[in-house]
Amino acid sequence: MTEPSAFALSVAGLATGLACLIGLPLAWLLGRHAFRGKSPLQALLLLPLVLPATLLGYCVVLLGQQPVVARGLALVGLVPAFDWRMGVLIATTGALAMFVRSAQAEFARVDRRLEQAARTLGRSEWSLFWAVTLPLAWRGVAAGVGLAFARAVGEVALTLLVARVAPTPSQAGTVGLVALTCAVLLLLSTARLTRAVS
Amino acid sequence: MLSVELLKHFPDFTLDVQWTADEGVVALFGPSGAGKTLTLECLAGLVRPDGGRIELRGQTLYDSVRGVHRPTRDRRLGAVFQGYALFPHLTVAENLAFGLERLARAARKQRTEELLERLRLTEVRGLRPAALSGGQQQRTALGRALAPDPDLLLLDEPLGALDSPLRRSLRDELAGMLRGFGKMAVVVTHDLAEACQLADRIVVYDRGRVVQVGPKDLVLSRPASADVAAALGVRNVLEGVVLNAGPDGVQLVWRGHLLVAAHGAAGSAQPSPGDRVAFFIRPEHVRLMRKDRYGAADARQVNLVRGTLVGEVNMGAAYSLQFVVEGEGTPPARGYDLEIAVPKLVHEKLCLHYDRQWTVSVQPSAIELLPTA
Numbered sequence: 371m372t373e374p375s376a377f378a379l380s381v382a383g384l385a386t387g388l389a390c391l392i393g394l395p396l397a398w399l400l401g402r403h404a405f406r407g408k409s410p411l412q413a414l415l416l417l418p419l420v421l422p423a424t425l426l427g428y429c430v431v432l433l434g435q436q437p438v439v440a441r442g443l444a445l446v447g448l449v450p451a452f453d454w455r456m457g458v459l460i461a462t463t464g465a466l467a468m469f470v471r472s473a474q475a476e477f478a479r480v481d482r483r484l485e486q487a488a489r490t491l492g493r494s495e496w497s498l499f500w501a502v503t504l505p506l507a508w509r510g511v512a513a514g515v516g517l518a519f520a521r522a523v524g525e526v527a528l529t530l531l532v533a534r535v536a537p538t539p540s541q542a543g544t545v546g547l548v549a550l551t552c553a554v555l556l557l558l559s560t561a562r563l564t565r566a567v568s
Numbered sequence: 569m570l571s572v573e574l575l576k577h578f579p580d581f582t583l584d585v586q587w588t589a590d591e592g593v594v595a596l597f598g599p600s601g602a603g604k605t606l607t608l609e610c611l612a613g614l615v616r617p618d619g620g621r622i623e624l625r626g627q628t629l630y631d632s633v634r635g636v637h638r639p640t641r642d643r644r645l646g647a648v649f650q651g652y653a654l655f656p657h658l659t660v661a662e663n664l665a666f667g668l669e670r671l672a673r674a675a676r677k678q679r680t681e682e683l684l685e686r687l688r689l690t691e692v693r694g695l696r697p698a699a700l701s702g703g704q705q706q707r708t709a710l711g712r713a714l715a716p717d718p719d720l721l722l723l724d725e726p727l728g729a730l731d732s733p734l735r736r737s738l739r740d741e742l743a744g745m746l747r748g749f750g751k752m753a754v755v756v757t758h759d760l761a762e763a764c765q766l767a768d769r770i771v772v773y774d775r776g777r778v779v780q781v782g783p784k785d786l787v788l789s790r791p792a793s794a795d796v797a798a799a800l801g802v803r804n805v806l807e808g809v810v811l812n813a814g815p816d817g818v819q820l821v822w823r824g825h826l827l828v829a830a831h832g833a834a835g836s837a838q839p840s841p842g843d844r845v846a847f848f849i850r851p852e853h854v855r856l857m858r859k860d861r862y863g864a865a866d867a868r869q870v871n872l873v874r875g876t877l878v879g880e881v882n883m884g885a886a887y888s889l890q891f892v893v894e895g896e897g898t899p900p901a902r903g904y905d906l907e908i909a910v911p912k913l914v915h916e917k918l919c920l921h922y923d924r925q926w927t928v929s930v931q932p933s934a935i936e937l938l939p940t941a
Contacts, residue, residue: 483653486614489640490647491667492716501666505657 374530374541375548381454382522382552385461386469389518392462393469397514398499400470401477401507418467424528427460461525465518472517472560476510477503513560520556523549569626570594570720570752574610575619583607583617583776593746593753595763595784598773598799604756605650607773608722611754612647613640624720646713646751648723652705654697660684660708661693667716683711687745702734703741710745721746721753727762739765760801764788772796794846794938803851803907805938810843817932820845823905824896827871829935839937846938851888851909853934856918857927871930877920878904887915891928 399405400412418426433439480503488498504511527549569590576583583603596604609615611622613629616637622630629638646667655663664683668676684690687707697705706726713721726742727735743765746753757763763770763784770787772780779799780792791797797805808822818829818839829847832838839845857872875893890904899905908928910920 481653483649483651484655486612486640487647487649487653487655487712488666489614490612490643490645490722491712492641492670493666494641497669502655 374545377454378523378526378530378545378548379552381457381526382461382465382519385458385465385522385526386515386519388458388462389465389469389522390515393466393473393514393518394511396466397470397473397511398477398503401474402480402503415470416467418464419471422528423460423464423525424532426463427456427529428532431456457526457529460529461522464525465522468521469514469518472514473507473511476507476513479510480506509563513563516556516560516563520553520560523552569623570754571621571623572607572611573620574607574617574622575632576606576610576615576617581776583610585773585776585778586620587771587778587781589752589754589769589771591752592768593755593766594769594771595767596754596756596771596773597760597763598758600758601775602773603776604758604773605724608647608724608754608756611720612645612722613638613643627719644716644719646716646718646721648709648713648721648726650725650728652697652709654705654708654712656697659694659696660689660700660704663697663708664689664711664715666712670716679715683715687711703738706738706742707745710742714749714751719752721751723753723755725756725758727757727759742766772799774799790936791848792939797846797848797938802848804854805846805848806905807844807846810839810841810845812841813838818845818937820847823893825871825873825893827930827935828932829937830932832937848936848938849906849930849934850936851907853930854891854906854908855929855931856908856910856914857929858918869929870932871935872927873929874925874927875905877924877926880915880920884912886911887920889920891926 396415400408400415434443484502484506485498488502493501527545530545569588571588573586574583581601581603583606585603585607596607598604606615610617610630617630617632619632620630621628621632624643628634628636629643630636655666658666661680661684665676665680668679671679684693687710689704689707689711692700692704697708700708709726727738739762746766755763755766757766767784770780770782770784771778772787772792774795780787780796787796788800791800791802794805806822808820808827810818810820811826812819813832818832820827820829857869873893873895875891877889878892879890881888881890887910889908889910891906891908892899892903893905906928910918915921
């Protein structure tokens with residue numbers, strides 16, 4: 371495996387981990403509760419499904435050449451140029467969208483009476499999430515992890531190409547191939563998961 | 569002792585109920601949409617009422633004035649949900665142990681084993697709910713609710729989703745288990761037979777209100793109003809005019825006939841002459857007078873009415889006859905005045921298929937007056 375491919379996979383892995391960490395409570399919140407501002411939050415989270423996150427990142431990089439924006443980004447520790455942290459950020463937004471979409475649908479499907487039963491049996495909200503809600507929604511969550519990683523690999527590959535980190539055509543090709551293989555494998559396995567649900 | 573006082577408003581429905589119950593099993597009975605399940609959800613703390621109070625054995629679970637609303641997990645309740653709501657991803661033993669989290673490991677294991685044994689679930693302890701029979705699911709649900717030794721058991725239409733033969737055998741089993749464990753319980757049901765078999769006390773619901781509360785025998789024999797009678801599925805609810813009322817009974821005129829009722833309505837003042845009153849006669853309390861023995865007994869019989877059989881329904885072991893009386897006025901919209909229940913044997917013996925003209929008699933004690941609303 372070439373250097374850029376290994377880099378792409380580790381960045382994607384990190385991004386997937388982050389997406390799951392942030393995405394789990396978000397998916398639960400969106401799948402189980404109604405609240406003010408739910409629709410805008412949902413739209414914002416799903417934006418990367420419509421627009422490639424890399425495009426957003428590229429915009430940030432271009433905008434970052436404006437001094438004002440650059441200083442703002444510097445405040446949160448980001449350099450307005452390609453940098454691995456930027457790569458993780460971009461891949462995370464894409465991965466988060468995939469994860470939340472998949473997990474949220476499954477959380478929404480969990481029978482509320484089972485949670486009520488758990489409450490009558492003396493369980494706290496925290497305890498019943500781990501004992502009832504998550505185990506019953508695990509397929510959607512697992513599928514979400516797979517989809518998130520596939521998406522993250524794709525985003526990182528695209529970012530590398532746009533940022534010309536993979537300089538030679540052969541290296542770019544390998545990165546693309548690795549991304550494609552990952553995505554196909556993950557999509558196949560998540561398709562099995564989601565089929566088993568419905 | 570359980571004391572319930574609840575107020576809950578919805579745009580198209582208001583629950584406004586008040587009742588109390590001692591130890592034993594109390595049934596919340598009434599048609600669908602009467603607010604029974606909502607009451608149970610308020611008791612469990614799953615729904616917060618707009619007002620009222622709930623007290624269980626001296627503990628306040630909810631009080632709108634003092635702002636008390638104990639969370640469900642601190643109410644020490646066991647609930648059996650409609651359709652049971654067993655955890656599909658856990659085995660029978662894990663389902664039973666689910667509410668025992670606060671116990672130490674050894675105690676938890678011991679309690680689970682005890683319940684498995686007592687509920688005859690030991691053999692299926694490792695199975696998931698989907699692999700269980702209806703009876704095993706019911707026992708698991710009951711066991712899971714009883715495991716933490718709750719102060720009150722709540723059962724929402726425990727037999728609601730089942731078909732008739734299974735329903736009957738599970739009802740017998742459930743009744744036995746409720747007696748066996750001796751827990752105080754509230755059962756929601758729209759099935760009168762279920763309410764009668766499971767409960768000691770019945771609370772009759774209708775459109776968000778309680779229309780009668782009492783020991784089940786009293787509610788069944790002396791419904792508090794025509795509405796309760798209708799809710800209980802009582803047949804032959806009729807209307808007459810009081811002629812005379814005294815300590816010996818009430819005389820009333822119904823379709824031009826004089827009827828004597830042995831006693832006035834339950835828990836209500838004697839009616840005055842001229843009052844319109846509702847009363848009912850149970851179909852099994854209407855007697856067909858045999859023509860061959862009729863002459864001699866005639867003088868001693870009261871409440872004799874002549875009429876014609878206009879229809880009948882074969883109920884298997886018995887027939888339900890439809891009888892139109894001769895007299896003033898017309899029968900109600902259903903087309904007949906009285907429903908009369910006779911065993912199949914009697915139906916054959918009296919040749920009721922051919923012989924349609926009869927005189928019927930009703931014992932004064934079988935005429936139940938309903939209090940006027």
